[in-house]
Amino acid sequence: MSHPFDPNQLQFFLTIPSPCPYLPGRMERKIFTQLDPLDGPHLNNYLTHAGFRRSQNVIYRPACESCRECRSLRVRADEFTPGRSFRRTIRRNDDLSIEIAPAIATSEQYALLSRYLGHRHPGGGMTDMDFSRYEMMVEECASETEIVEYRNQTGMLIACMLIDRLTDGLSLVYSFFEPDDVDRSLGNYMILDQIARCHSEGLPYLYLGYWVPGSPKMHYKSRFQPSEVLGHRGWMPLESA
Numbered sequence: 001m002s003h004p005f006d007p008n009q010l011q012f013f014l015t016i017p018s019p020c021p022y023l024p025g026r027m028e029r030k031i032f033t034q035l036d037p038l039d040g041p042h043l044n045n046y047l048t049h050a051g052f053r054r055s056q057n058v059i060y061r062p063a064c065e066s067c068r069e070c071r072s073l074r075v076r077a078d079e080f081t082p083g084r085s086f087r088r089t090i091r092r093n094d095d096l097s098i099e100i101a102p103a104i105a106t107s108e109q110y111a112l113l114s115r116y117l118g119h120r121h122p123g124g125g126m127t128d129m130d131f132s133r134y135e136m137m138v139e140e141c142a143s144e145t146e147i148v149e150y151r152n153q154t155g156m157l158i159a160c161m162l163i164d165r166l167t168d169g170l171s172l173v174y175s176f177f178e179p180d181d182v183d184r185s186l187g188n189y190m191i192l193d194q195i196a197r198c199h200s201e202g203l204p205y206l207y208l209g210y211w212v213p214g215s216p217k218m219h220y221k222s223r224f225q226p227s228e229v230l231g232h233r234g235w236m237p238l239e240s241a
Contacts, residue, residue, distance in 0.1 A: 010043075014063060022215040026067055032060035035143065044143040045166045048072075051230045053209055054164060054173060056140055062210070072230040073211040073238065075191075077169065077198035079226050086192055089185045096150045096158075098193065103145040105135040108157050112176060119179035137174070138162060145173070150190065159186045161194065169198055169205030191224060211238075 012033050020026040035043055035057045044054055051072040052061045062070040082090060110131050117129070129137075138147060143164045150159035159177035163170050172194065177186035191208070198206050211229060212218040221227075228235045 017065075020064075020067075022212045022217060023067070023069060027064070028067075029063045029065065030060045031063040032058050035059055035141075041144045044164060048164070048166060048171055048207060049168075054141070054143060054171070056137055069212050069214065070210045071212070072207070073209070073221050074169065074205040074207045074228050074235070075195055075224045076204065076226045076228065077195045077206045078202075078204045080195050080199070080224065082192060086188070089189050090192055092184050093150075093186075093189045093193075095153050099149045099151075101147050101149055103138050103141060103147050103162065105131070105138040107131065109138075109147070109149075109160050110134045112157055112160060112178065116176040116179050148190070148194070150177075150186070150193075158184075159190055161190045163194065166205075166207070169203040169207060170194055171207035172209060188220065188223075195224070 010033050012031050015030045015032070017027040017029050020028040033047075035054070044059060047059050047061075048054070050061075052059045053072075064070075113129070113134060138145075141164075145162065145164050148161045148163060149157055150161075152158050158181055159175070161175040162173040164173055165171075172191070175187065175190050177190070191206070195206050198204070205228075206224075208221050208224070208227075210218065211221045222238060225238070227238045229238050
């Protein structure tokens with residue numbers, strides 16, 4: 001039986017200003033609240049649709065004083081057709097085996113994450129993450145969460161994606177992959193694979209988190225079309241936002 005929750009009784013908090021990781025010279029603030037173990041899945045679903053993003057048992061949304069560039073983006077999976085470049089990416093990864101597993105951290109996943117962070121985000125805030133912190137990231141989440149593992153023909157783990165299940169789709173929380181395997185375009189491939197999964201399961205949307213116009217880090221998300229972004233008038237097509 002589902003556990004009811006009252007969004008009017010939630011306590012929200014505001015972070016202090018800090019440098020924006022996406023747009024140079026700007027400061028960011030976030031509004032956030034905790035996910036309760038009983039209400040977590042329902043609250044995660046409710047707030048994700050309202051533009052929030054989950055990180056462990058905290059769910060947050062940008063609340064910057066002079067900027068509104070961060071916009072929640074979701075792909076219309078039921079209408080998506082991969083173009084030529086994406087079809088090549090899919091073919092290059094035809095040999096991979098895919099397993100959907102419970103959200104349980106393993107040393108194999110952590111070793112892959114460490115290689116990924118050291119190569120793709122050296123000096124970043126997660127670079128010094130130890131296994132216990134990784135375990136918290138994967139397992140301490142009051143939501144319907146799973147981890148998808150991708151292995152090559154030798155059985156080597158080369159990519160992982162942490163995913164939340166919502167009422168109308170899947171929400172991508174975090175992904176990492178083998179940094180030296182550049183020809184596979186694993187980051188794009190995992191998104192394509194989850195779009196196909198949404199389509200096969202009758203889920204209309206794949207939520208990709210925030211898209212920031214003008215940020216090179218976020219440009220890749222706009223390639224997955226058709227998609228929608230959340231604005232003050234609700235969800236609307238990206239091209240008309």
